[in-house]
Amino acid sequence: MRVALLSRGAHPLHPPGGMERAVYHLAKHLRAKGVETVLVTRPATREGATFPGDLVTVPYATWRGLAHGRVLDRALHYPRFSRRLGAAVAELVAGGRVDLVHAQGLTAWGYGRLRRRDRSLRAPLVMNPQGMEEHKTRGLKRLALTRLRALSREAARLADRVVATDFATQEEVERLLGVEAARVVVLPNGIDPDEIAGATPADPAAAVRAAFPAVAESSPMVLSVGRLEAYKGFGDVLAALAQLHGARRLPEAWAWVVVGQGSDRARLLAAAVERGVASHVHLVGRVADRLLHALYARADIFAHATRYEGSSLVTLEAMAHGLPVVASRTGGIPDKVVPGETGLLVEPGDVAGLAEGLLALAADPSRRKALGVRGRALALGAFGWPVLAERTIALYERLLAEVPR
Numbered sequence: 001m002r003v004a005l006l007s008r009g010a011h012p013l014h015p016p017g018g019m020e021r022a023v024y025h026l027a028k029h030l031r032a033k034g035v036e037t038v039l040v041t042r043p044a045t046r047e048g049a050t051f052p053g054d055l056v057t058v059p060y061a062t063w064r065g066l067a068h069g070r071v072l073d074r075a076l077h078y079p080r081f082s083r084r085l086g087a088a089v090a091e092l093v094a095g096g097r098v099d100l101v102h103a104q105g106l107t108a109w110g111y112g113r114l115r116r117r118d119r120s121l122r123a124p125l126v127m128n129p130q131g132m133e134e135h136k137t138r139g140l141k142r143l144a145l146t147r148l149r150a151l152s153r154e155a156a157r158l159a160d161r162v163v164a165t166d167f168a169t170q171e172e173v174e175r176l177l178g179v180e181a182a183r184v185v186v187l188p189n190g191i192d193p194d195e196i197a198g199a200t201p202a203d204p205a206a207a208v209r210a211a212f213p214a215v216a217e218s219s220p221m222v223l224s225v226g227r228l229e230a231y232k233g234f235g236d237v238l239a240a241l242a243q244l245h246g247a248r249r250l251p252e253a254w255a256w257v258v259v260g261q262g263s264d265r266a267r268l269l270a271a272a273v274e275r276g277v278a279s280h281v282h283l284v285g286r287v288a289d290r291l292l293h294a295l296y297a298r299a300d301i302f303a304h305a306t307r308y309e310g311s312s313l314v315t316l317e318a319m320a321h322g323l324p325v326v327a328s329r330t331g332g333i334p335d336k337v338v339p340g341e342t343g344l345l346v347e348p349g350d351v352a353g354l355a356e357g358l359l360a361l362a363a364d365p366s367r368r369k370a371l372g373v374r375g376r377a378l379a380l381g382a383f384g385w386p387v388l389a390e391r392t393i394a395l396y397e398r399l400l401a402e403v404p405r
Helices: 018-032 071-094 107-117 139-144 146-158 167-177 193-199 204-211 234-246 265-274 289-298 313-320 351-362 365-382 385-402
Strands: 002-006 036-041 054-057 100-104 125-128 161-164 184-186 221-225 255-259 281-285 301-304 325-328 343-346
Touching: 002 018, 002 071, 002 107, 018 036, 018 100, 018 313, 018 385, 036 071, 071 107, 071 139, 071 146, 100 107, 100 385, 107 125, 107 146, 125 146, 125 385, 139 146, 146 167, 161 167, 167 184, 193 289, 193 313, 204 289, 221 234, 221 289, 221 313, 234 255, 234 265, 234 351, 255 289, 265 281, 289 313, 301 313, 301 351, 313 325, 313 365, 325 351, 343 351, 351 365
Parallel strands: 002 036, 002 100, 036 054, 100 125, 125 161, 161 184, 221 255, 221 301, 255 281, 301 325, 325 343
Antiparallel strands: none
């Protein structure tokens, strides 16, 4: 079986986000099970990076000074890139080099349109819409992404199957993309247990102490990971912790460590000063994988108060390290954070509920441990990539069996 993976980014060729890591792990574990893969994407932005599979690159034209992936860039350039990507993969299909196409987000659109016009392009198309941010945002950002919403719905209509990354988001995929239930299949993004074990230092506390001495002895240490954007809810976590601190309900040595970069950084720092908790808040930026996993292993609580979300790989990574989670009831998170079993859920934007959840875990180490043990078992079992690769191959085989001979 030969599969083309389409994406506008993939780890380690490009900076690692959730989608980029998912594409990398999918390719890695498909190849481990005998599936040939070719990644079709934009040129690598990291020198010397390699990918587990063949690689075809297509230019992603953008304006100088316009950051890739920002709203204006996506609105103006993503559709054109998808057209070029579609032409490249159609050539692979026509040449007999690809049996099936598995596309991330709008990258499905270009090939889907070509296949509709050219019936000789028989390779089935699977579309994974990932987080569907363009369908959930509000205000001017929503207006700017109007065309992307229309094109993503068209791409979903052109696909043979559309992936929901969690059971919790299956209805959302059907509703937002206008796809009938029979064409939606649940295939989570997952984690690589061996990779996580290999990336975690033998002495995580020592690694954290060496890198961030100011938080070495903190207790409890609350950890958050993600892009620093307003919709990710970091401001809600800050407000909840500041509320608890102001009421003297947290131990004096508490700390909140935030891993990630983004446009909301300055606002968060200013808010921490204004609320009198700047000495407890540590925005450490982007860190190497080894230090990230050291932080996961050293932390006491993982907080993820995002306003909307896709599958949430950072939540799975935290759970794999045995961290109890306080998170928003949005996207695919409820498939992972089971209230009272692996963590606590609050409604998006509910600062009071978030504070209550954080306090409940901060005050009860034994409960934290019990939730963490169950969360680790769930993450490493149901969401491990070796299992998910088998499920993905089974989907491919069903689709290929439907292709007329």
